Amino acid sequence: MKxxxxxxxxxxVSGSVFGFGLSLSGMLNPQRVQGFLDVFGAWDPSLAFVLGGAVAVTALGVQIKRISSHPVFEPSYHIPTKTRIDAPLILGSAIFGVGWGLGGLCPGPAVALLSVGLAKPTVFVVCMLVGMQVHDRFMTSQAGTKAN
Incomplete structure (x- = not known):
């Protein structure tokens, strides 16, 4: 694709603004993220403001999409066609949530932390990429088996 x-x-510009926002909000600090997720312990509610800001920006984007026929640099929007909530979606979401809670990072902040050169985020990203490859290979082999 060209x-x-x-x-x-x-x-x-979008990636830079996103990375700056992650840094400014404290999302690059695993202890802060784990404090936000620890609702039954020493809960740190400060990241709720980050969540509120993300919801507001998303709501604005949805409104812009509704009134425009296509993105500025694309002929059409790329909207997922699958809308059903199924077992793979629930399982994947649970695995993501457990990994986020244990590691204190999700993919965006982990990739942003690569620029700092710390070992833990690097290991996290490498493991994430290996997990993605294992998933792709497993799902491709499963799809081939179901087709036969």
Whole structure:
């Protein structure tokens, strides 16, 4: 897929703003994230403001999508066609949540932390990438088995 310079510039600016926001909000600090997730212990509610801001920005994006026919640099929106809540979605969400709670990182902040050069986020990202490859290979082999 070929990308234009404006698309790449928008991606760079968007990623930079996202990374800056993660840093500013404290989402790059696993202890802070775990404190937010520890609702029955020493709960740190400060990340609820980050969540509220994310919901507000998303709501704005949804409204913009509703009134526009297509994105600025694409001929159409890329909306998932699968909308059913099924077992793989629930299992994947649970695995994501457990990993986030144990590690204190989700993929976005983990990738942003690679720029700092710390060992723990690097190990996290490597394990995440290995897990993604294992999933892809397993799901591809499962799909082939079901087709036969």
């Amino acid at each position: 990308h234009s310079y404006p698309q790449l510039a928008v991606a760079l």
